[in-house]
Amino acid sequence: MTHRFRVVRWAAWAPGLDSRDSWRAWLASPAPIAAEGQPPLAEVPAMMRRRIDPLGRAALQAAWWAQGTPEEGAGTMPVIFASRWGEIARSLTLLQQLAGGEPLSPTHFSLSVHNASGALYSMARQDRQNYLAVAGGEHSAEAAFCEALGMLADGAAQVLVAHVDAPLPDAYAALGQIEPSTADPALMSWACVLAPAEDGATSFALEPMTADALTPEAPSSPWLSGSLPVLALLAAADAPGGTVASVSLDRLIAGQPGGWRWSRHPARSADVR
Secondary structure (H helix, E strand, O other), rough: OOOEEEEEEEEEEEEEEEOHHHHHHHOOOOOOOOOOOOOOOOOOOOOHHHOOOOHHHHHHHHHHHHHHHHHHHHOOOOEEEOOOOOOOHHHHHHHHHHOOOOOOOOOHHHHOOHEEEEEHHHHOOOOOOOEEOOOOOHHHHHHHHHHHHHHOOOOOOOOEEEEEEEEOHHHHHHHOOOHHHHHHOOOOEEEEEEOOOOOOOOEEEEEEEEEEHOOOOOOOOOOOOOOHHHHHHHHHHHOOOOOOOEEEEEEEOOOOOOOEEEEEEEOOOOOOO
16 A cells, blocks of 8 residues: 655755755756855854764754754654664774774764764754664665655655665775666765645655566656756655646665655645545
8 A cells, every 4th residue: 555745845055056946956956065054054053063073064064954943833843764774984984983092072973873863963953753764775865755654654744755865985985886877976965844734735655666666767867866866856746837747756676676766746626645
């Protein structure tokens, strides 16, 4: 049975792309993204913000923009952070220090674990909701949405999903074992507030499929790689221009027995649950 959902709000950040309008323009005509930059993250106290690496700052910024601020009346909800590699750059630094016999910083270690962004976000917002961190390789976005759909089916009114990744550090990238089309081309994060499908709103569905049932298309641009095709599908829901036609996106990773089909459906009765 297919579970549909709708996107209440979304936000994304990458160097030089810090608004929905700039992202819509970029998704319509992808181009190289700047290699340097980090979000302002002004919502987080300066003392905490100084401790957070660029990857964590990007994750928190997109999540905060999508959820909204408590001062704006934003409600609390379960939060899921997804990342294929997480704070791997910080972990690599710790490993290099360990190999060199240097003392390790407990603070740096605590911020290298996969749920560090969730912990920081919870503390910054003083929110005790359910926080999860997931990693599912090339399908980390799908892993996060599966968790979110389970929460919606279990009665959650809304769930926040935040996805963040960056290119691998040179020490790992030099191994040459990562297919470029499966990796995000730059440091970037995006987040969506999800809710159950309802009448009169564009809805989405995510379904596991066998490999022979999927027909992935080649990316229209080398820069539209990694999780970005998913963002492109989801972000089109609130694009200007009226009702969006039904669209599907098949995601299959070479060598795996199956994959995922994302589908977008025009506004209609939410009759599939």
